[in-house]
Amino acid sequence: MFKKAKKLVKDFGLSEIRAGMKITAKQLVTDKITVQFPEERTPISPRFRGLHALRRYPNGEERCIACKLCEAVCPANAITIESEVSDDGTRRTTQYDIDLFKCIFCGFCEEACPVDAIVETHIFDYAFESREGSIIDKEGLLAIGDENEKAINKARLEDSKYR
Amino acid sequence: MVDIEIEIDGNLVHGHSGESIISIADREGIDIPRFCYHKKLSVAANCRMCLVDVEGNPKPQPACSTPASAGMRVHTNNEKAKASQKAVMEFLLINHPLDCPICDQGGECELQDVAMEYGSDVSKFNEGKRIVADKGIGALIQTDMTRCIHCTRCVRFGAEVAGIVEMGATGRGEELKIEPFLSEGIQSELSGNMIDVCPVGALTSKPFRYEVRSWQMSSVESVARHDLVGSNVFTQTHKGKVKRVVARDNESVNETWISDRDRFSYEGLANDNRALTPKIKVKGEWQEASWEVALEVATSGIKNATEASFGALASKNATLEELYLLQKLTRGLGSENLDTRLDVANPSSASALETNVSLAELEAIDHALIVNSYLRLEQPMINHRIRKATLQGAKVSTVNAKAFDFNYRIANSVLSAPQNTVATLSGVLKVLLEANSQALPDYLKGVKVDQAQIDIANVLSAAENAVVVLGEQVNSNPCADQVAKLVTQIAKASNSKTLNASATGNTLAAEKVSFKPNGGLNAGQMFTANLNAFVLLDVYPTFDCVDSVAAIENLSRDDAFVVALNSFEDEAVLSFADVILPVASFYETSGTHINIDNVAQSYGASVKAAGDSKPGWKVLKVLADLLELPGFDYTDSPQVADDALSLSPNVATSEVDIIAMEVPNVATVWQYTPYASDVLTRHAQSLQQTQIGQVSEATVSEATAKILELSQGDLYKGVPVNINETVAEGCVFVHTNQARQR
Numbered sequence: 001m002f003k004k005a006k007k008l009v010k011d012f013g014l015s016e017i018r019a020g021m022k023i024t025a026k027q028l029v030t031d032k033i034t035v036q037f038p039e040e041r042t043p044i045s046p047r048f049r050g051l052h053a054l055r056r057y058p059n060g061e062e063r064c065i066a067c068k069l070c071e072a073v074c075p076a077n078a079i080t081i082e083s084e085v086s087d088d089g090t091r092r093t094t095q096y097d098i099d100l101f102k103c104i105f106c107g108f109c110e111e112a113c114p115v116d117a118i119v120e121t122h123i124f125d126y127a128f129e130s131r132e133g134s135i136i137d138k139e140g141l142l143a144i145g146d147e148n149e150k151a152i153n154k155a156r157l158e159d160s161k162y163r
Numbered sequence: 164m165v166d167i168e169i170e171i172d173g174n175l176v177h178g179h180s181g182e183s184i185i186s187i188a189d190r191e192g193i194d195i196p197r198f199c200y201h202k203k204l205s206v207a208a209n210c211r212m213c214l215v216d217v218e219g220n221p222k223p224q225p226a227c228s229t230p231a232s233a234g235m236r237v238h239t240n241n242e243k244a245k246a247s248q249k250a251v252m253e254f255l256l257i258n259h260p261l262d263c264p265i266c267d268q269g270g271e272c273e274l275q276d277v278a279m280e281y282g283s284d285v286s287k288f289n290e291g292k293r294i295v296a297d298k299g300i301g302a303l304i305q306t307d308m309t310r311c312i313h314c315t316r317c318v319r320f321g322a323e324v325a326g327i328v329e330m331g332a333t334g335r336g337e338e339l340k341i342e343p344f345l346s347e348g349i350q351s352e353l354s355g356n357m358i359d360v361c362p363v364g365a366l367t368s369k370p371f372r373y374e375v376r377s378w379q380m381s382s383v384e385s386v387a388r389h390d391l392v393g394s395n396v397f398t399q400t401h402k403g404k405v406k407r408v409v410a411r412d413n414e415s416v417n418e419t420w421i422s423d424r425d426r427f428s429y430e431g432l433a434n435d436n437r438a439l440t441p442k443i444k445v446k447g448e449w450q451e452a453s454w455e456v457a458l459e460v461a462t463s464g465i466k467n468a469t470e471a472s473f474g475a476l477a478s479k480n481a482t483l484e485e486l487y488l489l490q491k492l493t494r495g496l497g498s499e500n501l502d503t504r505l506d507v508a509n510p511s512s513a514s515a516l517e518t519n520v521s522l523a524e525l526e527a528i529d530h531a532l533i534v535n536s537y538l539r540l541e542q543p544m545i546n547h548r549i550r551k552a553t554l555q556g557a558k559v560s561t562v563n564a565k566a567f568d569f570n571y572r573i574a575n576s577v578l579s580a581p582q583n584t585v586a587t588l589s590g591v592l593k594v595l596l597e598a599n600s601q602a603l604p605d606y607l608k609g610v611k612v613d614q615a616q617i618d619i620a621n622v623l624s625a626a627e628n629a630v631v632v633l634g635e636q637v638n639s640n641p642c643a644d645q646v647a648k649l650v651t652q653i654a655k656a657s658n659s660k661t662l663n664a665s666a667t668g669n670t671l672a673a674e675k676v677s678f679k680p681n682g683g684l685n686a687g688q689m690f691t692a693n694l695n696a697f698v699l700l701d702v703y704p705t706f707d708c709v710d711s712v713a714a715i716e717n718l719s720r721d722d723a724f725v726v727a728l729n730s731f732e733d734e735a736v737l738s739f740a741d742v743i744l745p746v747a748s749f750y751e752t753s754g755t756h757i758n759i760d761n762v763a764q765s766y767g768a769s770v771k772a773a774g775d776s777k778p779g780w781k782v783l784k785v786l787a788d789l790l791e792l793p794g795f796d797y798t799d800s801p802q803v804a805d806d807a808l809s810l811s812p813n814v815a816t817s818e819v820d821i822i823a824m825e826v827p828n829v830a831t832v833w834q835y836t837p838y839a840s841d842v843l844t845r846h847a848q849s850l851q852q853t854q855i856g857q858v859s860e861a862t863v864s865e866a867t868a869k870i871l872e873l874s875q876g877d878l879y880k881g882v883p884v885n886i887n888e889t890v891a892e893g894c895v896f897v898h899t900n901q902a903r904q905r
Contacts (some may be wrong), residue, residue: 067264068376083373091265091373114264 044122046158049107051123052098053145053152054138055116062142063117066093070109070118078102079109096138100128121148122155167233172240178231185213185226188239195239196248196277198255198362199314200227203419204323210255210314212277214247215239223247245281252282255312258293259363266310268364270377274312295340301348302852303355303427305372311341311365317357324420325351326550326570341365350854351570352543352837355426359410359419368407370430370849375401383769384411386756387425388480388669388749389841392522392544393758394421398429398750398769405429405750405770415523416758422543423853424837424844429750431731431846432773438729438745439774449737454744454775461742462789464724468696470497474689477678477700478707479503479668480841481779482754483763484800486669487676487807488783489700495792499683500694503673504666505707505714506638510685513644514816515674516651520630520660521760526551530626531559532619532659534650535584536634537567537898540837540855542664545759546570549632558626560619562587564636564832565862565890575622577615580894581640582826587616588649589821594620595656606821620657629659637665638709639832644819662759668841671757676807681814690717696724698786700779701746703842705735705902706835712905715739726786728779731842744786745776749843752778753800755807763808765801829867831880831895839900851900859899860885864892871895880904
């Protein structure tokens with residue numbers, strides 16, 4: 001009998017709604033944590049492992065020397081490299097493909113690279129319009145590197161004191 | 164040799180008195196790091212990496228140069244040994260660049276392995292490293308001498324095994340450099356082995372440079388079939404292509420070495436000139452066709468020919484299986500016209516000279532008589548065994564058309580033009596028989612003997628363990644059978660062994676399956692007999708046939724139907740063939756090679772055949788099935804090999820009479836460079852760029868040049884003339900990489 005009366009008061013007194021509105025009212029005046037992506041972005045660790053890039057030296061020379069250590073260390077077999085003797089007698093790649101569908105973004109390629117040529121950038125928002133699009137070739141990787149060299153350099157500099 | 168017992172790391176092991184600690188340890192599987200020590204080379208003890216602690220010695224001792232003595236107690240990994248190994252490693256790495264990522268040796272490098280195992284993580288060395296400028300040393304070996312650690316293995320290899328001292332150490336201390344003495348580069352026919360012995364990346368393979376890393380390749384056991392030895396090799400493959408060939412140890416065949424021809428010929432496989440698709444000729448135009456259509460055309464063409472007008476010719480480098488199936492097919496069709504002796508001026512039914520000496524026995528000979536052979540280039544591994552014997556004091560005599568550049572001293576040399584060779588050898592035989600007070604056969608009675616022949620006969624009869632080697636230049640001689648018979652007689656009279664090196668490649672397999680006319684037409688006769696159908700197995704008449712012009716003319720007849728099983732495209736073949744069936748080349752097919760020791764070595768295919776081509780034995784099997792011949796129910800090549808090996812040669816042979824044959828005043832000896840000897844090597848570009856590969860000269864003496872009205876630089880059969888006196892009178896010695904001309 002008493003229980004029934006208590007329930008009636010609770011139901012018709014809108015107590016749940018008042019509790020909910022209390023939270024809403026509280027949130028109205030606190031700082032927001034939602035980020036308006038893509039206009040706004042969350043901060044990223046300098047070690048973040050996103051889309052790959054191939055870097056160049058400041059004089060424009062490709063860093064990659066086709067040692068194929070990244071290809072060997074890649075646990076997902078995502079990297080394919082072909083090499084040859086270039087015109088100036090140095091060891092160069094003729095093909096450097098990364099299949100982003102295979103890649104698990106472990107960063108081993110970056111760790112294995114003796115010349116810091118292959119790096120993982122902070123780019124994580126990319127899409128492909130076709131199936132073949134998942135394979136980025138050497139030109140594509142170099143273009144990403146050229147475009148983001150400043151950011152790549154900055155991230156490496158920030159991380160250098162912890163390595 | 165006393166058996167002694169020593170203790171290494173607490174294990175009791177046995178060795179011979181005087182044996183080095185390292186060789187006992189190697190046999191027992193105890194690991195001692197080393198760079199300069201190599202089991203087949205002399206001990207230099209200059210790298211100091213193999214320092215071990217020998218109890219009772221205040222200082223660590225090099226295991227490679229310290230002889231074991233009874234009761235010796237050796238420690239390879241106690242504190243003292245480890246400290247010295249670490250110290251030596253640090254010194255060795257002082258000047259070694261840290262360029263492993265771009266070094267082709269990376270991943271298979273002895274220095275890398277030993278540094279990982281015995282070296283230190285950090286170096287105390289902060290000063291500048293030494294840099295050495297590279298001199299090019301030829302088309303086969305790439306040098307990066309900054310990486311050199313001065314182990315001198317290559318220097319010792321050149322001096323001790325190749326027999327040509329080409330590399331040497333110049334300067335002292337910091338200035339010490341390993342470099343070739345001459346600027347022309349390395350000329351040895353065994354030079355590629357320097358790549359194998361180099362423990363670091365200072366000497367690497369040039370054609371292989373920067374293509375693949377060692378860990379990407381799979382190694383497949385195979386056999387090289389360019390010569391009579393059948394050197395054991397590993398073919399290293401990547402993505403279905405042969406990327407490199409390296410030596411495989413087999414003490415009884417090739418020890419640890421292989422010739423450059425075996426090592427670098429694989430380059431030809433990737434040549435653009437490969438035959439990749441079946442083709443048929445329709446109204447004089449070539450059309451690509453499917454295998455079914457091409458085989459159908461081939462079958463109907465062969466069926467149109469009568470039994471006696473069918474002929475089969477095969478390359479000497481074909482596998483046992485291919486030769487067996489082609490002879491079975493030919494004999495199944497009722498024809499006896501088959502041969503491999505395309506380069507023999509006068510192929511006959513006489514039995515070939517018997518080989519009754521083994522490779523191992525060659526090392527123990529005390530005299531060798533080399534007849535009509537530039538053995539060093541023709542059969543590098545056989546020559547290497549003879550050279551080993553000369554290092555033990557064996558003497559070598561030659562009867563050749565030219566004074567060749569052997570890698571050992573020639574005691575007696577007789578220059579003899581082909582037309583005089585029978586007379587020269589008769590003289591030698593006469594002296595031998597007279598010394599034995601045996602009756603002279605009629606043909607020797609009128610023979611005059613000069614001092615050179617007496618000298619050769621005397622050393623031969625004085626030798627206890629002699630061998631007479633007959634080389635491939637005899638093939639240019641119309642009297643080849645008589646020369647072979649005289650060699651047999653000389654060997655008999657002097658109690659010597661004989662070695663027949665006149666036909667190379669897989670010739671012994673051809674002998675085994677009787678790939679010879681048994682009453683039918685031989686290679687020479689087939690081109691004059693107007694046959695109606697031919698099957699050619701990897702035959703390229705412009706290079707292979709002794710009279711290429713006549714052969715091509717004959718094959719081009721309208722009523723000659725030619726089925727060519729080719730691994731390479733060839734203009735001449737395209738001009739006369741009616742069907743081209745592309746077949747697998749070396750390393751692309753399973754097969755069997757029979758070597759000079761009569762050992763049948765079978766091997767599997769290392770890679771898939773290029774393009775649409777198929778292994779030759781499969782093509783021949785299907786062709787036989789389509790021709791409705793019985794007995795071709797094979798499903799794999801070992802079945803074919805089993806059948807082939809159970810055969811015994813069954814060809815009637817005729818006796819040779821030694822009579823004066825009509826010979827021209829001036830004869831030609833035609834010899835290809837070793838890198839033009841078969842179709843694969845001819846397409847291997849790096850081999851063609853070597854000094855040996857580029858030789859093309861017709862050497863002639865001044866007097867003979869006058870008769871022929873030749874002067875220096877003229878062309879003789881398309882080959883530039885070089886007049887000097889190293890060649891026999893009445894003879895033009897053509898050594899070339901160019902196709903034969905009339």
